[in-house]
Amino acid sequence: MNLGIELLPSRCDVLVVGAGPAGSAAAIMLAGSGFDVVLVDQHAFPRDKVCGDGLIPDAHHALRRLGVLDEVMAKAQSSTHVGCIGSRGGRVDVPGTLAVLPRKQLDEIVCRAAIAAGARMHAPVRFVAPLEEAGVVVGARLAHGDITRELRCRWLLLASGAVPQALLAAGMSDRRTPSGVALRGYLKNDAMRSRIDKLEVVWHRAVAPGYGWIFPCRDGVYNIGVGIVDSHNEHRDGKLTKQEINLREVFDAFTRIYPPARDLVQGGQWISPLKGAPLRCTLEGARYSRPGLLVCGEAAGSTYSFTGEGIGKALETGMLAAQALIAGRASGAGDAQVRADYEARLLALKPRFDLYERANWVNRHPWLADLLIWRASKSARLLRRMSGVLEETSNPGHLLTIKGFVRLFAE
């Protein structure tokens, strides 16, 4: 599926940098609409991506729109609930359309669909810098080993994920630091199959400000990890400090305070060691566009704060970028109009991202999770609302304001 750097053309309509969910989703739509698309990734596919691999409802919707949901679900472990567990051991199972599929497989399916739609995938090929003429991006310098190539394009789509180097090279980064960091590994433990058959998320002082998770894949394999918000501080004077949080120690604490995590690790076999990666959240940390260039996916901060879920919104923002280009071509819109259209589409999602940012209260103060779980276990109405938030059919605002919180006791 990977063409080498030697076979890169010298020009195309749209160059997409990054073949994760955002880049491949954009490439599917654009190539399907007749654009000449080149997709590049610094890694040859299939490739691993450090992730919890959880597919929440927004990812299901996006994968369906892209025509790959059946193929994904034929390989994924589906689940009907996510278990939310508080520090006092309370638990509530929130209904939702959920699944788990390791990213190596998920991203290969979406990338293959982009190739099937007509995109040309070249990897391993690294984006080095944009080519610019009078302040407009007109292409990119790409490299692999000693070989460098220049590729000219009408539009450059940066879908390079949470690691900021490509954003920095393109002059699009507002912030070098991530919004948070997380770490995960894969374990096989057949004995736990009947005990953990749903996605589980755990809040506790020992993993604050963050959470731990256990997500079941197929065949007795589990994705287990911890995520931390507020991992870095950026001061007004521009100085950066990294909080002294050791994710490995947080993971060890998770396995101490949550018995199923302890049993999973003690009786299981690691099939892939713990690996960490950054998160960029809340549609913040980068400019969305400049002449000739659009930023989408986690490069644009498209991961939800609080839950760290970002596959669905990466797919969506990739599709939004594609839609803006498709609409622009149909109407003959110029660069500025296309960019304004794309930015408006992204900003329409921002209020929901802001609410998830506010929900970070729960990661910082896990007693709030205890309270919410306790109330939800007593109120079918509240449980339905939580499910509605997960399904994106109801607004999380009412759960995340002081007024809404007080109302919890009247539910």
Ligand SMILES: Cc1cc2nc3c(=O)[nH]c(=O)nc-3n(C[C@H](O)[C@H](O)[C@H](O)COP(=O)(O)OP(=O)(O)OC[C@H]3O[C@@H](n4cnc5c(N)ncnc54)[C@H](O)[C@@H]3O)c2cc1C
């Ligand atoms: C530990 C962890 C757990 C997570 N768990 C979940 C979860 O359970 N569910 C969920 O929905 N989300 C989860 N997320 C978030 C999710 O991983 C991201 O939101 C998602 O991967 C973003 O997709 P993307 O396409 O924007 O970027 P990515 O998936 O990161 O893809 C970017 C691609 O760009 C390529 N690239 C980068 N720089 C260059 C360059 N210079 N040249 C060429 N190619 C380049 C990379 O190789 C990569 O393939 C988790 C994240 C972490 C770190």
